[in-house]
Amino acid sequence: MSRPVLEIAVQDLAGFCVAADAGAVRVELCAALAATGGLTPSAGLLAALVAERDARAATGATPPGVHVLVRPRPGSFVYDADELDVQVRDVRAAVDAGADGVVVGVLTADGHVDTAALTALVEAAAGRDVTFHRAVDAVEDPFAELDALATAGVTRVLSSGGADRSIDGVRRLAAMVEHTAGAVQVMAGGGVRPVDIGALVAAGVDAVHLSAGRPVTDDGGPGGGGTAGYTVTDPAVVADAVAALARVQPTDA
Structure with a gap:
């Protein structure tokens, strides 16, 4: 087993630079992370x-790979034909723009991986890495769905082990690692704090994912969301995560 790596969810160029300077292996590029859990970022941001x-x-240097979240709206991961068409177009656009991978998640109304939709998205990715995001945490039987992800050609799955915070789902994460036996990489994500990283790595995950966000208060007025503000990538949290990951070794090291 190779040493687990660090992925940082970022929303801007500054966040990418923080992740790159700290030595993260990947970034997940998204928009509106704190407010929605993440949406598809703009073409201009990806280009930057x-x-x-x-x-x-x-x-x-060896900068982080840029993996683009493709999610057209907040809410459930059940999409109609028009929404899927938009996602396929966004995946193709991300690949054409030079993304190293895409992050997607599609479910059926009865709570299974939507294999037909996922196949279309994997095909649109044209050989780039495909990560299936925490939509997997909304299914009834994640172990059966892992098999479906492997069959569809998904590279990795991002999961909290079905809990709000990944540290609370660490036992399921360990079981997911055991079940998939490397057919799909398992990346721990969801409320991750640097202090959690040792236990998550001990579960056997291939990577740890966190946003390392720090809130910024900024009043946008009645037309700009009021005082909701936004979040930025906190260099101190990223540095703490890098240090925590450096202190631990894979379970079979």
Whole structure:
């Protein structure tokens, strides 16, 4: 088993730079993370991150891979044909823009992975990594769904083990790792704090995912969401996560 890696969910170029400077292996690029759990980011934002990634690589550095969340709206992960069409277009656009991978999640109304929709999204990804996000935490039997993800060609699954916070779902995460036996990578995510990383790695996960967010109070007025503000990537939290990951070893190391 290789050493687990760190993925940071980011919403802007500054967040990517924080993750890159800290040595994260991947970023998940999204929008409206705190308010919605994440939505598809803009084309301009993706272009900016890809340009920064490529500029860093040109210097001989190994910047994080850019993985794009494709989620057209908040709410459930059950989508109609028009919403799926938009997601397929967004996946293709992300690939054409230079993304290293995409992050998707599609379910049927009765709580299973929507294999037909997922197949269309994997095909649109054209060989790039596909991560199935925490939609898996909304299914009744995640172990059966892991098999469906493997068959569809999904690279990894992001899960909290069915809990609000991944540390509370760590036993299920360990069981998911055992069940899939490497056919699908299992990445722990959901309310992750640096202090949780040791226990999550002990469960055998391939990666740990966190947003490392810090709230910023900013009044947008009646037309801009009032005083809801927004979140930014906190360099101190990312540094703590990197240090925590460095202190632990894989379970069979």
